[in-house]
Amino acid sequence: MPATGNRSPLRMKLGVLYFRTKRRAKWLLSRSARYARYRSAGRLPYQAASHETILLRKLANVDMWMQHNKVKNLALAAQRMDGLILKPGETFSYWRTIGKPTRSKGYLDGMLLQSGQVRSGVGGGLCQLSNLIYWMTLHTPLTVTERHRHSYDVFPDSGRSQPFGSGATCYYNYIDLQIRNDTDAEYQLGVRLTDTHLTGEWRSASPPLYRYEIVEKNHRMAHEFGVGYVRSNEIWRRVQNRSGDLLREEPVTSNRAIMMYDPSLPPAGE
Template sequence: MEEEREVKPIKRGRLRLAAGISYYRMKRYASWVVNGRHFASVRSASPLPHLHKRHQTPLLRQLKDVEMWMQHNKVTNLRLAIERINGIVIRPGETFSYWKLIGKPTRRKGYLEGMLLSHGRVLSGVGGGLCQLSNLIYWMTLFTPLTVTERHRHSYDVFPDSRRTQPFGSGATCFYNYLDLQIANRTNQAFQLCLWLTDSDLVGEWRAELPPTRRYEVYEKEHWITPAIWGGYERHNLLYRRVYDLEGAYIGDEFITENHAYMMYEPLLPGSSQQ
């Protein structure tokens, strides 16, 4: 686990940020070629027979200081990204890479300006809003025997917990291409990711060749909000999952991840967590 942090958030200059992005993008391109992993690349229009996890999230949410045109543009961005990964089959020994499959979101491909979060600020950028898709995939994966090998979380907690139904820190942020979501299939069967949009929701499923043999329950520990010496607040928790067989017998408890974030709102605002 990470040590507790009492460090003021670092603000870097624009040129340094641009140089850093270029460096890490080139590093990612190289890793796709030379790291020895077998990346999933085959898609199938026929869904595998057994459902392991299904989840959906609303497409449009009224967020503080976020104009709704960003939300509507996000729907277009999600539709384009889904076209690249819907039906992808991850065979045993393969790894799912979010950005390797989707590619760089650009205007030329039809992507629109949507909401981006950068150092605690809400900005607009081409392809904005695709974090909703990576969040959904990550959350569903926690209820399967697949293994998350790379996941990132925002360092800033921007919005209060109004109507939050999942534990804090249960998403996966993405930024092309170095903040990737990668999921390895270390089982003996193929899994398939199915995604689609309804009029109101983003919907996803993990399906497989064989039926599930386990049931998972994700929960948090050590959730606290503490004042920081730099003047703001920091938030922390640990995510775990309990594992049961299909008859409900307890099998074990598995650590998932540890989350830290700088809070960008007062923690006792209405609708925010008071833990």
């Protein structure tokens, strides 16, 4: 969720209404984007990328009921995502595909992050899905056209398997994740839940021509006056051919986040 600073509740409410209305108008009136709509139960023949993340994590100062509700929210969102076909020239929009998460649709209160603080809200926990999709997309030739970084680094790196800053935050509907298919082949998104993990994959109608490796550069933690500890880095992508030969190295994004914990202290439980 975006940072809110010291804005009044009324100003926040009006701001959210403005940006949500602006996004809906863009969805309806945009002539430059064709959005993916079609889903197929059949699967395209080639796997381009896959990943999985654990569903239940014990986090400091976070009640487990939020985690269990998150799993139910993810299951509802996955139903809207699984099997989506991204045709050449089309754009995938995270929120356009899911729709607004509401109680009437079965969404529950889950964990949300607001200005670095944990709170509960309807549909909480769906950032785990946007993080997964973004990470998988970096391992394909698909083009990320909209991605928003997390402004706060809330939890220490205990169990982290990906570089810091390799996720994508989301907040209905204007903090979106959008991906365009600039290739000549169809791609298909698969998203499922097992008993323990959220799993995903991008599949393609054509065999993958390249391999991708995501690396971190220039990582640092520094204390800034009036702010506190700040963490920053750069994410780069190495593109290889199928034989493993390096073809090029390209920048993906840079990150800067305010740390909500003391980096000199070990993670809880260690």
